[in-house]
Amino acid sequence: MAQYKIVSDRYIPYGLKSFSDFTIIKISREGMPRSAADEVSELVKLTDNEMAYLLGMTPRNLHRIPSDKRLGTDASERLLLLKNLLIHALATFEGKDTIVRNWLKTPLYELNDQTPLQMMDTITGFGLVDDVLGRLDYGLPA
Template identity: 70%
Template sequence: MVLPTQVNEIAALVGLTDKEMAYVLGLTPRNLHRLLSEQNLNIEASERLLLLTNVLVHALDTFEGRTATILSWLKTPIRELNDQTPLQLMDRISGFTLVNDVLGRLDYGLPA
């Protein structure tokens, strides 16, 4: 299980709101707050948090630690993602892989 402090640390890493974190974790904002007050997330939300952490670590490397740029990128529609934002795709597990693939393309200077 994941500790509440980890959820807050990951959100603060690039400035994601509670609503955005709840969306990515597959929860409502109310359920997120309830689970955090109970000191743990369910297994699915914990898995999603780990996937989000991997994406954000990759993004920090790709964008050289510029958190404002990462936050903007997460909220900008990308042609390669069918004009969806990376954040929108992270509502399902396969979306994390697609977002990481786009970051990989950016790492190698390929159009994304």
């Protein structure tokens, strides 16, 4: 279980930090190591199928990439956006990974009755899901 620290009334897992937009672009162009996908999936125990879907690839293709090889630009960008979003969700739900996992799989009116996971098959979807989290942070109707 990850340790958490409180940062301005939010729980953030130790050692985790969000990436700025420019950092996402830079790292995406370089490519994230395949092993980073496993680390991100562990934050809230996402399945291999869910990770592959979120990275825009098939589970088979994801498994065929050795852990020391780099993901392509698109998959790297999605992985970094996912990491940022999961950090935000963990902060919103006070570090409770089970609640985050359930929330990701719950259809939301604000997302046109789709689940957050379903929305994150596009870059725009990542932004919409993050917007819902932001509204929850401020106690606004999501």
